[in-house]
Every structure is written in C-alpha cells, then in structure tokens.
Amino acid sequence: MAMVGKREWLDAGLVLLAEQGAPSVTIERLTERLGLSKGSFYHHFKGMSGYRTALLAHFETERTTRFVEQAEAAEGDRLRALLRLVLAPGPGPELEIAVRAWALQDAEARAVQERVDSTRVAYLTEISGDAGLAQALYLVVVGAGQVVPPLTGRQLKNALELVLGRRK
Numbered sequence: 001m002a003m004v005g006k007r008e009w010l011d012a013g014l015v016l017l018a019e020q021g022a023p024s025v026t027i028e029r030l031t032e033r034l035g036l037s038k039g040s041f042y043h044h045f046k047g048m049s050g051y052r053t054a055l056l057a058h059f060e061t062e063r064t065t066r067f068v069e070q071a072e073a074a075e076g077d078r079l080r081a082l083l084r085l086v087l088a089p090g091p092g093p094e095l096e097i098a099v100r101a102w103a104l105q106d107a108e109a110r111a112v113q114e115r116v117d118s119t120r121v122a123y124l125t126e127i128s129g130d131a132g133l134a135q136a137l138y139l140v141v142v143g144a145g146q147v148v149p150p151l152t153g154r155q156l157k158n159a160l161e162l163v164l165g166r167r168k
Helices: 006-020 027-034 038-044 048-073 078-087 092-105 107-128 131-146 153-165
Strands: none
Touching: 006 027, 006 038, 006 048, 006 092, 027 038, 048 078, 048 092, 048 107, 078 107, 078 153, 092 107, 092 131, 107 131, 131 153
16 A cells, blocks of 8 residues: 555545534544554654644645635736635535634634634735725635535625625
8 A cells, every 4th residue: 555644644634524523533534534554643643633733734725825825826817816716616615614613612723713714814805905805705705605505606606706796
C-alpha cells in the first residue's frame, strides 16, 4: 500500500467532518476510512487534539487561503473568480456548516472560524471596494448553507447575482 501522508489524513478528516460533524472525527473512523492502522495516524500526529488543530488549519488553507490565492491569480475580475470557486460543486456547504457547528462547542474551532470569517470579508471588501457589498455577499453565502433545506448552487448563484446587480 502506498505511503499515506499527513494531507491524506487531513483530507479524510474534512470529508468526515462534512458528512457527519466534528464528533464523528475519531481515530477509529479515520483509520477505518483510510484502511490504515493507528500506528500510521500516530506517525503523523501526536494525538487527537494535535490532529484537530491541524484539521482546522487545513480547513482554513483549503477553503480560504487557497481561494484567495486562486482569485488573485485569475485574469480579470477577481470577485467573479472567487464566486466561481465558492459555487464549485463539492462538500463545501456541508463542511462550512460542520465547522460553524463545531465552533459553537469548541474555543479553538471558534477562533479559526472568526479568523476565516474576518479574512474572507476583508478580502471581499478589498476586491469589491465596498465593505457593505462584501458583508452582504458573505451573509448570502453563509446563510444559503444555514437555511433548511440549504439553497441549491443555482439558487445561491441567483441570490449573489441579485446582490451584485444592485452595485452602484
């Protein structure tokens, strides 16, 4: 079997988190999902608390830092490029909900969620040139995942277009 690195453990954790929430992210479930031993887990992480810290950092990198980097690298309208990334299919909405739920129960997750929210709004403000518009766009994206049932990708895109259409 190929050597599994830290990233594979963290990617598996994000999937578990998105599917079942923070309480489901256990060594047992991770080793089962990856078909690996606990020894392999402990080769990369000192324990579950170290893993959770790394998982939160991985979430921030994958769902914020990487999006900003890709939007910055895009030709033309950075705001449109960013919204395309946000609207891309995948476990994004479920993962965002799971991390927000975790942040209600856990101080470390809350600190990461606060940093992610402020980074995202600051970047939206920078690329839109409008703090109010940035806040409105962010609230639409966050809210779209929180309503039951969540908005579809198409509904979210329509809501974002509506906010952007009102731009002065």
